[in-house]
Structures are given as C-alpha cells and as structure tokens.
Amino acid sequence: MAGNTGAPGQSVAARTLAVLAAFDRTHRALTLTEIAERADLPVPTTHRLARELESWGALTRRPDTRYVIGRRLWDLGLLAPIQSGIREVAAPFLQDLYAATFATVHLAVREGTQVLYLDRLSGRASVPVVSRVGSRLPLHCTGVGKVLLAHAPDGIRREAMSDLRPMTPHTIVAPGVLDRQLRQIRQQGYATTAEEMTLGACSIAVPIRRGDEVVAALGVVVPSLGRNRASLVAAAQVAAQGVGRTLGGGVPPPATV
Template identity: 45%
Template sequence: MSAEPGKRRPPVRAVTGPVLGRALRILEAFGPRHAALTLTDIARRSGLPLSTVHRLAGELIAWGALERDTAGRYTVGLRLWEVAALAPRGQGLRERALPYLEDLSQVTHENVQLAVREGAELVFVERIAGSRAVPVHTRVGGRFALSATGVGLVLLAYAPPELQQEVLGAAIRRFTPHTVTDPQLLARMLADVRANGFAVSDRQVTQDALSVAAPIRDPAGTVIAAVSLVVRYGSFAPQALSPLVRSSARAISRALASA
C-alpha cells in the first residue's frame, strides 16, 4: 500500500522474486486516496500488464488479500488485516499502550498518537482523536517522514547514527513555513530531544498544530516507539504538556517490561 509523505520504500521488484514481486506491486497500488481500484487502475499504478493483474487479482481474492465490490472495483481484503494484526511491533505494543493512551486522551481531550520507526519513516500504530482537538492528517497504518512530527523527532533522535546521517543528508520535505529543513538545526533539535527526554514539533506539519512527544523503551532500555499529544497551536505551552506525555511514555514502558 502506498506510503505517506516521506521517503518511499524500495520497489518490491528489487527485493522479491518475479511472482511474489508482482503480487506485492498490486497491493502497493492501493493507498489512502486509492482505496478502491479497477483492474485498469491497478495495472496503471503498478506498471503491470492488464492480463497479469487480472490473473494475480483472482489469486489474491481467493486467498483474501483482495475483495471485489458490487461495482467491480477491488479493495484490500480483511485477510491482510488479520495477518498484520500479528505483527508484535503493532498489535502487541498497541494492546499494552492503549489503556495509557486512553487515559491521556480523557485527561486532555486532545489527539494522542503512538508510532514506531520502520527504516527512514514512521508508522502510526494507534491514534485517538480528541473530541475538540485540532484536525490531524494521520491514520493508523499511515507512514510519515521522521523529520517533522513530534513522534518522528523522538524516533529519529534515538535512531542509529548512520540512519540519522541518511535523513539529515537527504532533501528534507517542507510542509509549512515552520518546517525545519536545515540539517544542522535539525541535528541540534535531536540533541535537545535526547537531553530533555521529549520533542516539540511546532507547526511543522500544519500551521495550526503543535505536538509534544516522548520515547517508549523496551525492557533493555532501547527506544522502540513514541507517544505524542497533538494540540491546537497556542492552546498549551509545550512545557505544560511534556510532563503528561513523558509520564504516559514511562507507564507504557513499564507495561512492556512486565509483559
């Protein structure tokens, strides 16, 4: 399925065999804005011949990876959700974290997000929308660049040095006039995250939102995820939110340690 803004994954044909690679390219044709596709759409977006798409789509439907609606369009099947739910970094983490995410949401009535890093991107594992909170453009399972969001800054700050250099050495996408694209300034921000134990993303993704995030650690002390609050810019000072977010992150870390 298509990546969110940020660095795209390598083409599947570069890392898989011919048949599996073509099947994965069909699945990658789907995305947040392309949830229902015709065979022609899939062929165009995947770059595969229509005859190949027709044959493999039938096999994917038989297995449950795809479904077909009454209009003849194809959608991602529930079988993929069942398999994805077995991923320990997703479902297992979410189950342990969810009570604390719900507590944080109930206390603040703001957006709460949980994310993990995959390569040079982040993946949102859970999101709870506050009843009166600022709108956000994230979704569970969605990907985003590490360099702009609060959770992304945390995950990048604790990423291996070689990955940090990869991100800082590449072109950094600008989302708003406040997005930090200077690699030297971004490197200093990452150092501050490690020193202070939390990150602040000030209108870097949208003009009206500010997020504060903190790291979640496994029993060995390795940062494996990040939790954040996303609020309307000007409604809270970051210093007022950081104790709440850090407390939730520590509680989730303890829950993981006791699993």
C-alpha cells in the same frame, strides 16, 4: 513499465506479491490496468489475482472500480511482534493520556525514514490531524517522528536529513537546525512541533523505552502548546513509563520542561 508479460517462470506467489506491491503511499487506489502496468503483468493474470485477493480480503474494489488495499492486510500487519505487542500494551495508557488531556493521542514506531502510526485517539478540540492508523508520515516534521529520529541509528538520521521536504512554511528544512533539535530532544526527553506538519496543529511527543532501547513514541496533538506544555509532557511521560514498564523495560529519565 517495460512490458506486461511478467517475468518468465515467475511463480504464482511472486505475481501475487507484485500485485500487492503495485500499491504504495502515492498509489493508494488503482484500476485493474494500472495494477497490471505497475506489476508488469498481463491484464488477464492481474484480473484473476485481483479477484482472488479481493475474495480473501487483501484488496477491496470500490464503486468506481478502483482497487484499494483491504483491511485484512492491516490486521495481519498488526501481528508483527513489535507492532502488536506495543499496540496492545499501550492501549490502556493511551486511554489514560486521552482522559488527562482530551487531545488527539498517537502511538507510533519508526519504519525506515518514516513514522508509522499504530494507534490514534481523536481529541475533542478541532485540530487538523492528517495521520491515520496505518499511515506513514515524514520523521522530521512530526512530534513522534522527531523523537524516533533523535534515537535512530546515525545512518537513518543522515538519510532522513538528506530529504527535508517542507510540509508547511514552518517545517524545519535546515539539517543543522534539525540536528541541534535532535540533540536537545535526547537531552530533555521530549520533542515538540509547531505547525510543522499541518497548519493549526502543534504537538509534544516522548519516547517509549524497553530497557535502553527506544521502541516507539507517544504523541499529543493540540492547537497550541503555550502554558500547557509542561502538563502535556508530564502526562505523556507518565503514560510512556507505564508502557515501558509493561513491556519489561526500565523507566526513562524524567523530562526537563
């Protein structure tokens, strides 16, 4: 950072937001000094704001004295109309899907060029799953992400395909290959992955539609797809249709397995 005096005339609200903005996906736990440097604020000012945010629940101070984002911010985030509405509506259908598959079940939406996980039910099988509620992962190597990317605006697809980072040896990093896969997803109504995000984990995912708009995705994570592909797609599709109907949308076209 250039300095730590803060912008002249900066409001208290702006400084508070700067403290919160110091945290991101690669900076999840920060010392007070690190927050001050990243927020471009004096340490005493940062200390005062951090204490107030901690008291309110926006920050949590760990035993090692590092600060992390507090639960209250996540609770507030869930009040956003698209997230709170879909999460609440989808909850019973996620339970039904879990009961039908005993697999890890995801509900996710697109946030820019990332997939944001709104809910997760952990399956019984021992499958490595890196997603958590509130976490963000790349679109191109997750089942729910591929569904959302397939139905994203052209500009988002171009941006996402300009940065296809390999997460495992099986991640698709060739734009042409991924583009063909996205067209297939739109045609067949579901997406699959095979150890593209995490070794030992495969997935299927389907879109949730409100009318003609894809607003979210449902995914199921299993050790392998094999002969269960058709039944997993069918179960996920039934759940997605239920969510879509409850949201007031139409029924998506049937999947072709």
